[in-house]
Amino acid sequence: MNPAKISFSRIGQLANPPIISHIMAVALENPDMLSLAAGFTDTKALPVQPVRDATLALSSNGKTPEYLQYGTTIGRPKLRKFVAKRLSQIDQHQSPAYNLDNVMLTTGSQQALYLAIQVLCDPGDILLVESPSYFVFLELLKGLGIQAVGIPVDENDEMDTVALSGMLAGWQSEGSLDKVKGVYIESWFSNPSTHCLSNGEKTALAEVLKEAGLLVPILEDGAYMELYFEEAFPSTSIFAIEAFDGFPRLFFGTFTKPFASGLKVGYAICDHSDILSKMVNVKGHHDFGSSNYTQSIVETAMTDGSYDAQLNKGRDRYLQKMEILNEVLIQQGLPDSGWNWQKPAGGMYFWVKGPVQADTSIESAMFENAVKEGVLYVPGDLCFAPEGPKSYMRLTYGVLERDDLAEAGQRLANVIKQSN
Amino acid sequence: MNPAKISFSRIGQLANPPIISHIMAVALENPDMLSLAAGFTDTKALPVQPVRDATLALSSNGKTPEYLQYGTTIGRPKLRKFVAKRLSQIDQHQSPAYNLDNVMLTTGSQQALYLAIQVLCDPGDILLVESPSYFVFLELLKGLGIQAVGIPVDENDEMDTVALSGMLAGWQSEGSLDKVKGVYIESWFSNPSTHCLSNGEKTALAEVLKEAGLLVPILEDGAYMELYFEEAFPSTSIFAIEAFDGFPRLFFGTFTKPFASGLKVGYAICDHSDILSKMVNVKGHHDFGSSNYTQSIVETAMTDGSYDAQLNKGRDRYLQKMEILNEVLIQQGLPDSGWNWQKPAGGMYFWVKGPVQADTSIESAMFENAVKEGVLYVPGDLCFAPEGPKSYMRLTYGVLERDDLAEAGQRLANVIKQSN
Structure with missing residues (x-):
């Protein structure tokens, strides 16, 4: 038949x-x-040895094997605390944003990106992205019917905020500016351009958006933040940049690239509690929580130093x-x-x-x-x-x-x- | 601020x-x-010991640690083959449906359910469910704006196919029958009713649907199929029931409940290749593949007998x-x-x-x-x-x-x- x-x-x-x-x-x-x-x-x-050691430590005698039980949808509190604290240390900055309550764990950072787009964008909406941007993310947007629009660049392939300002003014007069639901940037060793965004560049972006009255969520992807070769790029996340005060901020990170891609543990940090709650609730529908075991392994590796x-x-x-x-x-x-x-x-x-x-x-x-x-x-x-x-x-x-x-x-x- | x-x-x-x-x-x-x-x-x-043993086996000297590398979006071929073969054995039936090409691995069977609903239903569409049905699935539907409608039951709380037939005829004359995009059944030790559906009951359901011209996808949830206490319930999956020929069939299973909930490995088997491809493509956007490591552990446990x-x-x-x-x-x-x-x-x-x-x-x-x-x-x-x-x-x-x-x-x- x-x-x-x-x-x-x-x-x-x-x-x-x-x-x-x-x-x-x-x-x-x-x-x-x-x-x-x-x-x-x-x-x-x-990390064959670290993963093996973590499993042996987790399964050592007398311990409750809670790592093999369901976890929560939002993820393990201790690992979420590590995530918040680590970004605060990297940023050399403290604020209420760096708190475990603002962190959710996901199946790679890709799932966190998908959840953010699901709760923020309807089909036909616009998301601003860099030129070039991460092509897997561009396909995610296409799959949900969201329109990605590249931020203009100058002759040196740098973000051209003057041209962006003009573009936004054009949309404003057309009446389509309210279709813009967020901005996605990869600020460290971008896939594909390997470009890093300085705090100055990010500040200039925030100012242009603010001028246009566009206080939309900023999605900062830090997948390669810690994967520098010799020295960290001298910048901070958007949580530590004053120009972004008033914008809802989301930071996406992962243990996939820097530790083990087979574990697929990623995360989002979000300083806007409504957005985070809604992402967690949709994750409840996706899978009511990623693997508790792989989260436990990363947590152990963060504790015993093998992650670093x-x-x-x-x-x-x-x-x-x-x-x-x-x-x-x-x-x-x-x-x-x-x-x-x-x-x-x-x-x-x-x-x-x-x-x-x-x-x-x-x-x-x-x-x-x-x-x-x-x-x-x-x-x-x-x-x-x-x-x-x-x-x-x-x-x-x-x-x-x-x-x-x-x-x-x-x-x-x-x-x-x-x-x- | x-x-x-x-x-x-x-x-x-x-x-x-x-x-x-x-x-x-x-x-x-x-x-x-x-x-x-x-x-x-x-x-x-x-299964503390089986998971530990699997990790030790996977990490033994000389082996490529591919289990810690990215897997594919659809999941590990060997485990997908086990899944197809096992259901064929349980059903004591052979058909092209029981093939690894028809199997995808997911973050629990919940993700497979979410993907199926995403590709099959638009907001406002109807999915037929049992009365009662799995409340987490009902919330998933609500979250996507899909309308769940309970199949009528008789005074013994059994599916009332005569009443169902009347309900469908009513929708037909109202012109709303084409809003029905599928039927979801839990055929073994249902959550919550603990009811099993016999092949006779399932056949009766198929016949009523066919009569109404409703050859929509059938979503059969087998989460508890193997979790019988003493004897398996004497029924087969819908793949082995002739009355469902011509219907696109999806079977959802999991290693979460029968093995370890902390691993979160589930699957879908689908005999309609377009539906499966689209589910895999959307999973590509969700996370481009669940954890390869937890899949490898289940695969090892299936091979060495510790799963059984x-x-x-x-x-x-x-x-x-x-x-x-x-x-x-x-x-x-x-x-x-x-x-x-x-x-x-x-x-x-x-x-x-x-x-x-x-x-x-x-x-x-x-x-x-x-x-x-x-x-x-x-x-x-x-x-x-x-x-x-x-x-x-x-x-x-x-x-x-x-x-x-x-x-x-x-x-x-x-x-x-x-x-x-």
Whole structure:
């Protein structure tokens, strides 16, 4: 019998496969394919011993195995307290915002982002994002029917607050300004641009929004905040920036990238209690709480110091890998061919800018060539909303081993040289 | 500064705290409170050793620690294969439905339910449910603006397919039948009624739906399927019932209740590939995959036999606890006071029916009295949609220890006797 024809909901109709899944499918077809596309973490650097030790400690004799019982929807109080305290220390700032009552734990920070968008935005609403922005988040918005609009940038690819101000004034006179329901920024080693936002840049953003009367929630993604290589970027979260007083503030963080992606523990901190309560209530409907066990492991690793040791190990490895890819791309003459990048100081990505006429898109000859040569990248145009230049590519050095990384860099350089 | 006034989305506006949270808050105020309300699993029966052994096995020397790396959105293939094969064995049936390609892993089965509703139903749509039904699921529907409508029951509290047929015919003539987007049934030791649906009952349901031209998705929840005490209920899943050919079928299962609630591993099996793909795509937006580590632990426990050993242990303990509560309620004379129940043959609940005039609701004198006496129950009216009788209560023997269980039963009996 033929399968019944389904009338899908609006969300069902918008539920398209992620574009990256096409790229991954291509990778699977060629076992020799080296992927500079997948944002996986370094397998060799995964915290086998800390996770094992945490499990042994949790299961030691005489202890109640509450870690294997249901937890609460909002998550473990002790870990939420660690989260609040740690951000307060990083910010070197104290305020009522850094309190466990403002923290919820989620299945990665992605779930926290989804919950925030669910409670704040209806289909057709607008969310301001950076240009470029995190493409998985852009797909999340698309899946819920929310319109992402990129904040204009200047010729140095910096946020152009004057142009933003003009854009908002235009919407104001059109009567569409109240469709803007929030602003999403990645302030540390952004995926994909590796850019960090200084407190000055963030303050300028707050001032433009305030001028426009747009006191909307600010969603700050700090996924890579602690994944600097040598020195932390000298900035604070929006909780410590006075210009954001009066804005509802949400900070999204994760233990996935800095500790273990297989545990999928992330969080949101929100200083607006109504927003947080509603996010927790919707999470109650999603799953009434993420795994209590993985939260307990992270909590243990935060207590016994293995979290920080692991973080330092990750920093070293990512720095070394970044250097390898950086060197091979330079040696292979990419800058001479008009392809440039900012050497990253943290995170997991290169954001490589080609000549204006370059086309890296998924339908391009260059992408086809890359597949033929056995190397994958993320086409940069996926990271712009509603659309953007096709001359960028995102590379990651997270998952490949050193030798493979050098080989992948050479293959990519060949592809780029052929395109000139 | 006052917090900014937020314009919440429709979902944000509907995001109310769960009613059970009020009951739990009451419990927290009295440290001596004994809760027959919380559907937690037995802490003493949690699989400490199996989880520990699985972690040690996964982390043994020489193995790639892929279990700590990101998994895929759909979940681990080996565990998905186990899931499909196990249901095929339980059903003693083979068909293309029992295939790993039809299985997705989720954060508990609750997330799978949420995803199914998201892709199938728009606000204002109707989902048919049993009377009574799982109240957490009813809240999920309310949170998304979906209307739950109870299938009529006869005087023996059995599904009344004749009355259902009449109801559907009424909607047909009103022109509202196409608002019905699916049917949700709990076929084994239902939460709250502890009722099992026989293949005959399910076939009758399918026939009425088919007659009405309503070939909508059937959502079968098997959370307690394997949690029988002595013998499995002699029925199969809807995949093995011919009357459901032509209906898109979804089966929801979990390792949370039968193994460890702290791991939060659940699943959906769906024989309609478009529905499953869309659920996976929306899960990509939720979290792009639940914890790979907790899935790996369940997979290991399924392989080394500790899953089945744990299940048997759970069956024994729940049987013993059920007997304790059953006995105390009888000894205390509840049946003589007009309060009756079907002795459960599995699951974690008693569904106690009082005299017609009884009022167990959260605003009732009885609930207030129970709080005073130090015992909690779930008011039965929460389990009916859109509304239902107030004369039921749901009790669980999952979490309390034996002595506490007996004491809780006595307190409850006192409350009930006072109400007469």
